[in-house]
Amino acid sequence: MRSEARTNTHGQYLRGGKAMQRITITIDDDLMAALDRMIEIKGYQNRSEALRDLARTGLQQASLEEGQMEACVGVLSYTYDHSARDLSKKLTNTHHDHHNISVASMHVHLDHDRCLEVSILKGKTDDVRHFADHVKAERHVTHGTLAVLPL
Template sequence: MSNITRFGVSLDETLLGEFDALCEKRGYPNRSEAIRDLIRKSLVEEEWQDKDTEVAATLTLIYDHHRSDLAQRITAVQHEEHHMVITTLHVHLDHNNCLEVIVLKGKVEMIRSFAERLTSTKGVVYGNLSLATMANRLR
């Protein structure tokens, strides 16, 4: 960071104590690093409100691979949206269940739509979308 600006923050002692405990628990070397992370997180979450924002994301699915043609349907959706799919990790958790992690890149609205399409597929027992920033504004 080339231009550092120092500023003061006034906090209630109880809140500051809880913040310091959180900083220690998460391993921050100082309050400034923790505050920078909180600010970045808020800015990134604000970015996601714009449906045209380019994001990276992971979609995690758990499903029963014995369900009739479910794996083929999940794969077919990925092929239809191949421009967003960067890679896929497929893991056999046990005899019945598979975990699939799909790494995505695209506009937030399209990523969310893709995730909803897969997580709502009959036979998918768990789905979770995790958005990430492309970090363009955070440098």
């Protein structure tokens, strides 16, 4: 459902009660075609929303790289060999020891030997990264990825 666009008494463009700035950019034909393909594939309603999402993602990444993001939510996903001696117990203890960061987990049995764990982490960005790095560095944790979102 599309919200109606209006202007306020200052001539600012409003959408959903939020002031928006109208800008003009120049993009070469190949980049525009690629952007339009992405818009179609992802189902954006318009180019503006797609560009806003791309800008937010780029700004978030820059904040992460510059260490400016204080608090975050992280999604840590990793696979491991559950038959490795004491690994499951060690991972569980790590989560319990950091209950202030590790707020939820989902466990999936992939096959006879491998498990997938998806953990929701919340806290200071440095603490979340440190926790994730510690888990991913465990012997027999085979793959690990941390996705970080700003709070």
